Amino acid sequence: MNESVQHGQSLIAIDVGSANTRAHFFDVVEGRYRFLATGEVPSTGGAPAFDINLGVLEALNRLQELIGRTLVSSEGLHISPDNEGGVGANAVSASFSAGQPVKLVTVGLLEGVSLDSVNKLAGSNYCQVVGSFNLNDRRKPEAIIDSICQSLPDMILMAGGTNRGASRSVVRLANYIALALKLIPEASRPQVLFAGNESLAEELDQLLGALTRVHHAPNIRPSLDQENLTPAEQKLRELAFDVQAKRLTGLQEFRGLAEGELHPSAAAMGRIVRFFSTVVDPPKGVLGVDLGAAHTTVAAAFGGDQRLRVFSDLGIGGSLSGMLAETHLSQIMRWIPYDLSDEAVLDYLHNKPLFPNSLPTSLEELAIEQAAARQVMRLAIGKSLALLPPDAIYPLPGTVPWFDRVLVSGAAVSRAPRLEQSLMMILDALQPVGIATIILDQNNLSAPLGAAAGLDALLAVQVLESNAFMNLGTVISPVGRGRGGPLLRIQVVRNGQKEPVVDVHEGGLRVIPLPQGQVADLYVQPLQNVNIGLGPGRGGWVRRVVGGAFGLVIDARGRPIQVPSAFNQRREALLAWQEALRS
């Protein structure tokens, strides 16, 4: 994009996370939007402050000190569309992921069809499914009704029936909801969002409307082989905000500050991933992962078709217990190059959720935390694979599909003391296949930029193209079973000059320098029956590869990556892989 900004607009983008609150400043420099600085403080939604805006104000104070510009005074935040510069900004956008997830009961006609779709819908936001039932539920109806009452959800999310399809069965399920609602005192009754057979709207209003507020969204399963979540996701976002605003002090005022432009951080990040997917060559897609303290978000998009999944039980802070509950310790130990006892690692991991904002102070603690970060992301991507669009193409069962770009944010990854630690975490956790560019959101801008895109799309595009995001490099990861020996032969052509051929052996990592901003063409030839995205054993030209912090990285460790289980070999392998990136 070469658009030049004619009339400079400065923008503050504020993101309130469960652990940190950040205020980012963007302004026009030499005709293009640039990210300038971030003010960051711990979030204040919980004890002892109980008001998110205290953290917002403090982050703005930090920001104005950094940029030497008055943003806040006793009159409040200076935002004016015709701002002449020097004071305040022209616009503000906001995103948030703080607060407890919204409790949902999901209801669908059939498991595997509408119930799956409604659960996917629930997974698109900061929600926790506390109960679920469908037509084939083996429990007695009274048990289902009692379970709704006992879980006391904030909302009931219901789908079922294709348009002009099943109706009696849907009404039967709605009747269970009606009976449960009658048992719950009026002030505590959950609202209902119905995204099923649209011809039943009036009947459901009659059945449930006198008991609670009933909202409608277009059918998420208009036909058996069609799924359309997007309009219902938007509706769920609005309703979830209302629930969260009642619980999170200051959220309404925060929205007011952004003149209504407040987005869930996950959806805002999804917007950036969707945008990227429209500029890469199909059929490859774009993957975005945000590893937060309380949630992990996975967004994947293929040709503009984006899927979003928020894991409210997976995070690197308060939600670390979610990962521990489904992880064997060996899955974490395999990434730690220190001779630590199981007990020491478990102590650290079980104490971390008690003090979710705490930081590792020693190298050993950092290694434990980074190993845990890998496992959280690995679980999240594993659970997301089934939700990806049908366009996604997988080289082998169990691998991720071909992605052109992988974008990762979250302080545990982006703030690692050394860049090779960030790249290793990403490669070990997500295990991309084929040829993919790895982008590190080092300033945690994905969500704020996604929110800002609603105000100014050009700002988002230009900042994405700037160095606000760090291109770690292009990674070539062949998949398929090698037989030992050389796996790939690579010829780099830079400025029309052929460089010496490089043979890459199976089992390790290899870096070919290509500095940030430089461009090269590559001829990649598999020497065995492995696939780099051009077909098994097939090679070819890869044109205009753009350099990054690590240049070209060939990850010949295979998929899935096998880490030796014995400590000495494990340590040797882990250190060798890290060393390969340092060279």
Add this chain to the structure above:
Amino acid sequence: MPNSPAAPISYMQPLIRLRRTRRLDTEGEVLVSVGQTVASGEPIARGTLAGGHLMLDAARALGLPPERAQREILRQPGEQVEPGDILAGQRKVGARQLRAPAAGTIAAISEGQILLQVNDERSFLPARVPGQIVDVHPGYGATIEFRGAWLQGVWGNRQLAEGYLHLVGESGTQLLTADQVDMSLRGAILVAGRCEQAQSLELAAQVPIRGLILGSLATHLGPLAAKLPYPLILIEGFGSTPLNSEAYRLLSELENEVATLNAQKSDPGTGERPEVLIPVKDAGIPPEALPPQSFRAGQSVRVLVGSQKGLLGEILSISLAGVPLPSGLRASAAEIVLEDGSQIRAPLVNLELLG
């Protein structure tokens, strides 16, 4: 110059005044009145959300579509019925009818279906904090004022009990072992530095003791601790960190006093933490909890994680700019002088103020 962010506060106070509001999730019935004194386990409200329902399908019993069956239902929500009572259908010989299979109350009716509540399984809301009722929230609960000593922990197994405090050993480093647990401790709340044996915890349940306060617990015992029938509170967390000196001093001064162990789950959203409450009679009007405040030089702090976990000290200075840590990370940090006179640097996010 911006301030440091609001600091978490951990209370270890010999005398404090607290007000706690306890509310039902849904409207129910309040069982206490202003001025009344309550014990921690005493119910202050009763919920209306009852379990134990039977769903009776009048449409199926009468062989009618739901909307017609609805018209044939003879009862209203709230009515009491006895076994065999006719709930739907005509009162004539040979007519199809739906009869009550058990005694109960009609809880709800919808679309030709009747929900009969056969058991009263309504929940009670315990005070969890001993003290005096100072306000009643009609239909939901009450506010209780507590006066006495207050010690907050970081992990609790959600149980609640009262008992007299009994210290095991002579210091906060004392390991709780099975041979220290005997029948003479029946009814006691034990205080020890650490615990590494499942046998100690299990034996304590057999005695039974009324509760356990530990500095820390071996991590592998976490699942067992979560299922214990008595409350367990960890003051420092998981691992082998001893009870900090201030907590040990406070608990030893109060040995043999009756304490409440409210081992509720830590919730950063509400600020609730597991806690030990020891009422003090004739306490006068003690001070209230501190307002939110930032870290600053001169404050007493506790280190929450890392190799200095559980140590207490005083802040000498604060740097809000990113200070390098041995891990390679950078963070706002404080220089602290510890009780033994040594100095350390710790990130602010790894500290808690002592209240």
